[in-house]
Structures are given as structure tokens and as C-alpha cells.
Amino acid sequence: MTSSPAADAAASLLADLAGNGIRDVVISPGSRSQALALAAAHLAHQGVIRVHVRIDERVAGFTALGIARETRVPTAVICTSGTAAANLLPATMEAFHSGVPLLLLTADRPPELRGVGANQATIQPGLFDPFVRWQHDAPVPGTTPGGGDWDGLGVQAVAAAMGADAAPAAIPGVAGPVHLNLPMREPLSNALPVEYGASAGAAPTPESAAPVMLERGPRTVVIAGADAGAAAEELSHTGSWPLIAEIVSGARFGRYVVHGYREHLRDESLGGRIERVIVLGHPTLSREVTALLRRDDVDIVAVRSGGEELNMNGRTRAAASASVEPGAPDREWLGEWMRASSGSLIDLSESAPDHEGLHSADPAIRRDAVRAELDAVRRPLDRERLVDAVWRATWPHDRLMFGSSRLVRVADTVLRGKKVSVHSNRGLAGIDGTVATATGIAIASQAEGAAGVTRVVLGDLAFLHDVGALLFPPDEQEPRIQVIVGNDGGGTIFDGLEVAASAPRADLDRVFYTPHTAQIEQLARAYGWEYQRITTRAALDQALTSPVTGRQIIEVPLPRG
Numbered sequence: 432m433t434s435s436p437a438a439d440a441a442a443s444l445l446a447d448l449a450g451n452g453i454r455d456v457v458i459s460p461g462s463r464s465q466a467l468a469l470a471a472a473h474l475a476h477q478g479v480i481r482v483h484v485r486i487d488e489r490v491a492g493f494t495a496l497g498i499a500r501e502t503r504v505p506t507a508v509i510c511t512s513g514t515a516a517a518n519l520l521p522a523t524m525e526a527f528h529s530g531v532p533l534l535l536l537t538a539d540r541p542p543e544l545r546g547v548g549a550n551q552a553t554i555q556p557g558l559f560d561p562f563v564r565w566q567h568d569a570p571v572p573g574t575t576p577g578g579g580d581w582d583g584l585g586v587q588a589v590a591a592a593m594g595a596d597a598a599p600a601a602i603p604g605v606a607g608p609v610h611l612n613l614p615m616r617e618p619l620s621n622a623l624p625v626e627y628g629a630s631a632g633a634a635p636t637p638e639s640a641a642p643v644m645l646e647r648g649p650r651t652v653v654i655a656g657a658d659a660g661a662a663a664e665e666l667s668h669t670g671s672w673p674l675i676a677e678i679v680s681g682a683r684f685g686r687y688v689v690h691g692y693r694e695h696l697r698d699e700s701l702g703g704r705i706e707r708v709i710v711l712g713h714p715t716l717s718r719e720v721t722a723l724l725r726r727d728d729v730d731i732v733a734v735r736s737g738g739e740e741l742n743m744n745g746r747t748r749a750a751a752s753a754s755v756e757p758g759a760p761d762r763e764w765l766g767e768w769m770r771a772s773s774g775s776l777i778d779l780s781e782s783a784p785d786h787e788g789l790h791s792a793d794p795a796i797r798r799d800a801v802r803a804e805l806d807a808v809r810r811p812l813d814r815e816r817l818v819d820a821v822w823r824a825t826w827p828h829d830r831l832m833f834g835s836s837r838l839v840r841v842a843d844t845v846l847r848g849k850k851v852s853v854h855s856n857r858g859l860a861g862i863d864g865t866v867a868t869a870t871g872i873a874i875a876s877q878a879e880g881a882a883g884v885t886r887v888v889l890g891d892l893a894f895l896h897d898v899g900a901l902l903f904p905p906d907e908q909e910p911r912i913q914v915i916v917g918n919d920g921g922g923t924i925f926d927g928l929e930v931a932a933s934a935p936r937a938d939l940d941r942v943f944y945t946p947h948t949a950q951i952e953q954l955a956r957a958y959g960w961e962y963q964r965i966t967t968r969a970a971l972d973q974a975l976t977s978p979v980t981g982r983q984i985i986e987v988p989l990p991r992g
């Protein structure tokens with residue numbers, strides 16, 4: 432016990448969280464939250480938890496989201512009162528929609544200072560409604576008869592974040608954010624007793640529920656949206672069903688991946704004959720999948736993944752998980768899809784050098800071969816070759832994160848099946864927080880022993896939107912990360928809007944394309960990142976396959992078209 436009830440309550444809450452399996456705590460500085468921050472720092476010294484410090488709460492929130500995406504364990508964020516707390520909202524919304532467990536620990540003024548014009552006091556209880564699975568405005572420490580003011584909150588918060596029944600509207604079994612609002616009175620903290628400590632409990636496990644048993648009969652496809660993961664591939668494999676796996680699904684691998692799926696879904700004689708769809712994850716990348724999920728003549732079974740039930744046709748069945756009845760697979764149906772798929776494979780690798788030409792005795796043939804070789808090496812990169820180079824350089828021990836720029840759609844269209852751990856914030860497909868999320872993924876994967884590199888592929892505006900995430904404390908372990916920015920001078924995704932055909936060009940440029948002249952190299956230098964500007968495939972391949980020891984930005988200029 433100290434002479435500060437706030438310090439005692441904070442210390443016991445942090446110990447409870449560690450005891451319930453919480454491993455990572457992201458902290459933003461502030462006075463009202465000092466007891467929480469100091470208790471976390473203390474436990475980090477003891478090696479019970481890992482602490483990460485980010486001055487910008489929006490960055491802190493997305494960093495926590497990245498850590499929790501990677502570990503699937505709730506990650507706590509600590510911040511002070513006022514606008515600090517509000518900056519956690521974007522990451523909270525994304526976490527809610529993509530089913531990622533977060534614990535928001537916001538320090539607050541005590542009730543007598545709320546609503547009376549006191550400094551840095553606002554209405555924090557309910558701030559994250561309706562994007563949290565559970566929220567609680569805790570009692571002020573020192574006011575509970577018999578003490579133990581925040582006892583039990585940790586265990587309840589962790590369980591709710593992992594998917595236990597919580598708020599009436601929350602879908603059972605789906606992970607998500609939880610908000611503990613923590614009011615404190617002075618003295619806001621005190622030195623913790625030296626004996627203060629905690630033991631690290633086992634990581635919490637997700638709620639499990641009985642699977643839906645799928646009978647063999649109907650002509651079926653498996654759709655893997657964002658974060659579907661290996662379960663989608665497994666289901667397609669067991670059922671011998673074609674696998675339509677978005678590039679952000681983490682399931683674009685295995686024998687039954689359908690390449691060029693958009694075209695085949697449009698094909699009446701193939702996509703038009705689908706009778707049943709099993710959806711895992713959150714599909715967002717194609718019009719064709721959306722159209723399929725809206726068909727009311729198709730039986731759709733959606734495995735729950737985020738805070739909202741997927742139900743676009745009004746009669747989609749929700750399932751906690753799915754398994755397949757034993758029996759003979761429909762080889763004919765699968766064969767039709769596999770033949771269509773093999774006709775859609777795209778080869779973007781540079782063609783092999785013409786050895787014969789290069790060694791020909793005829794000088795004219797030799798000259799042409801050399802010229803062709805040089806042209807290939809100097810050819811400027813386009814979006815297709817950029818994503819292809821990254822995909823080829825990335826292996827199962829690496830991590831890959833896509834921002835919500837054009838490049839993710841290009842990747843979805845052209846890349847082949849390969850087992851890669853892919854992340855993206857497709858819960859709401861925001862362009863915010865991409866770099867912060869990726870640093871969280873990098874930190875967590877390295878801490879858990881992954882030997883690889885985390886790569887982020889994003890556009891220039893998404894990069895500039897999250898430039899604050901480049902700021903790194905000098906005393907934290909450097910993540911191995913490559914941020915690959917496809918710079919086309921603005922938001923070219925909007926050039927494809929229908930209105931682009933009719934609205935004045937200058938207006939379109941100003942309010943959609945939003946041109947900028949930011950010098951990415953200067954930003955990289957200012958924040959202490961290595962920087963390379965790369966214009967050819969050969970140079971990109973080299974940068975992606977060289978050893979990475981820290982934080983790198985790779986800028987690739989791209990044409991607007």
C-alpha cells in the first residue's frame with residue numbers, strides 16, 4: 432500500500448491484467464494517467480510485460496491494434512484525460528469492425544470535476560460507444576468501503592475483449608475493444624513499494640463455439656475476406672471447394688485458389704451457377720464478391736469475424752465456425768474452377784535473359800539482346816511489378832501489411848497463391864494508422880520470435896496521413912520494417928470515380944487527388960529512418976532481398992495513370 436489510493440488501484444489493475452495474460456501495454460504520457468504508466472513501467476522492468484511509448488495517442492492506438500492483430504491477445508493502451516482519449520477512437524472503430532482485442536485504459540477526473548468547466552475534463556464514460564464490447568466507469572480509488580476499488584475489472588475486461596458475453600449488442604465469441612474509464616483524485620501517484628510485482632498469466636484463449644456442419648450437396652465456393660486466415664484454406668481443402676481468397680485474407684494459398692476470381696464470378700456459366708457460399712473474414716476488395724453476397728438465391732453461411740454480422744442478402748446464416756460432412760467431393764465443379772483459374776495466371780517476373788542472343792557470334796543479334804536486357808533492367812516500375820516484387824520477396828516468417836490505397840487492389844488482382852502472413856485494416860478500410868499498425872505487427876512478431884521483416888505497401892497519402900508514426904523512442908528495440916510507398920503524387924484511386932468524367936478537372940484534383948509536394952526523403956531523415964528511392968524492378972528486388980536490421984522507407988515513384 433502507498434499513500435495514494437490511485438497508485439494502489441492502478442498497481443493492482445496492471446498486476447491483474449498481467450496475471451490474465453496481457454503482454455503488451457502502449458503508453459502515451461500524461462499527468463492524470465501517471466499511476467497507470469508507472470505501474471506498467473515497473474512491471475516492464477521485471478520482464479512481466481512489454482511497454483511501448485508513443486506520444487501521439489492516435490499512433491498509440493494503432494500501434495496497440497497492430498500488436499493485438501499479430502498476437503491475438505488484448506493489448507492495453509494507457510492515456511490521460513481529455514482529447515487524448517478521443518484520439519483512440521479511430522483504432523477502436525477499426526478494432527471493433529475487424530474483431531481485434533484492445534483494452535482502452537483512459538484516466539479521468541473524478542465525477543465532481545466533470546461537467547463543471549474544470550481543466551481537461553470532458554465526458555469520457557461512453558466515449559467509445561458503440562464500438563466497445565464492454566465499458567465501465569470505475570469508482571474513484573479510495574471510495575470503496577474495504578478497499579479493492581478496481582478489483583475484478585482486469586479479469587472482466589480481458590474476458591470481454593476476447594469475446595465473452597458483454598454488452599447486449601456485442602456478438603458473442605468475437606474479440607473486440609473494451610473501455611475502462613478510470614477516474615482518480617490527488618495524490619495521483621506515489622512511489623510503488625519495491626516488492627510490487629506480478630506474475631505473467633497464460634494468454635487468454637478465444638471463446639469457442641460449436642461449428643456449423645456443412646453438407647456436401649450444393650455447388651459451393653469458399654470466400655476468404657480480410658483476416659480469414661488459414662482456416663479458409665483448410666475448409667476449401669477439406670470440402671474440395673474453389674477458394675476465392677482476397678490478398679488480405681492470409682488464405683491465398685493451397686491447391687484450390689482461384690486466380691482472376693473477379694472475371695470468373697462475373698461469368699454466368701461459372702459464378703452464375705454458385706449455389707452456396709461459405710464466407711470467412713471480411714471481404715471488401717471487389718464488387719463481384721459484394722454482388723454475390725447480395726444474391727438472395729444463394730445460400731450464404733458467414734463465419735463471424737468482426738463486431739457486425741455479415742448479412743448483405745438479408746438471409747445469411749451466421750456461424751461460429753464451419754466444418755464439412757464426410758463424403759464424396761464434387762470434382763466436376765472444382766475442375767471447372769481450376770481450369771478457369773489456370774487460364775488467369777499472370778506472370779510479372781522479368782523474362783529470363785536471352786543467353787543465346789547475348790553470346791551470338793552475330794554482332795547485330797548480340798547488340799539487340801544487350802539492348803533488350805538493358806531496357807528490362809531500366810524499365811520504370813509500375814504498380815503490378817511493385818506488388819509482385821514484394822510478394823515474391825516475402826516468406827512465411829515475414830509479415831506483410833497493405834494500406835487502403837490502390838496498390839492493395841492491384842495486388843488482389845495480379846498476385847498468385849503463396850503462404851504469407853498478411854495484415855490490413857479492412858475493418859473500415861481507413862487510410863489512417865497504417866504505419867503505426869505495421870510497427871505494432873513488427874514489434875510483436877519479433878518479440879514472439881519471428882525472424883523475418885515486416886513490409887508495408889501503401890500509397891503516398893496513406894503514408895503522409897500517418898507520418899507521426901515514424902517517431903520512435905530511442906530506447907526501444909528497433910523493429911525490422913520496410914515501408915514501401917508508391918508515390919503517385921496524391922490519391923489516384925479517385926481518378927476512377929465516375930464523376931471524374933464530368934466534374935471540372937481542377938476541382939477534382941484539388942478536392943480528391945489532393946496533390947502534395949512533401950519530400951518523403953526529408954521526412955525519413957528527420958525521423959531517423961533509412962531511405963531509398965527506387966525506380967526499377969532490379970533495384971527493388973535488391974532492396975527487398977538485402978538484410979534489414981532496422982527501419983527503412985522505400986519510395987517508388989509511380990505514374991498517375
Ligand SMILES: Cc1ncc(C[n+]2csc(CCOP(=O)(O)OP(=O)(O)O)c2C)c(N)n1
Pocket residue numbers: 835836837838860861862863889890891892893894919921922923924925
Ligand atoms: C481516414 C480516411 N480518410 C479518407 C479516406 C478516403 N480515401 C480512400 S483512398 C484515399 C486516397 C489514398 O491515396 P494514396 O494512399 O496516395 O493511394 P492511391 O489512391 O494514390 O493509390 C482516401 C483519401 C479513407 N479511406 N480513410
Ligand SMILES: [Mg+2]
Pocket residue numbers: 836890891892917918919920921922923
Ligand atoms: Mg497516391
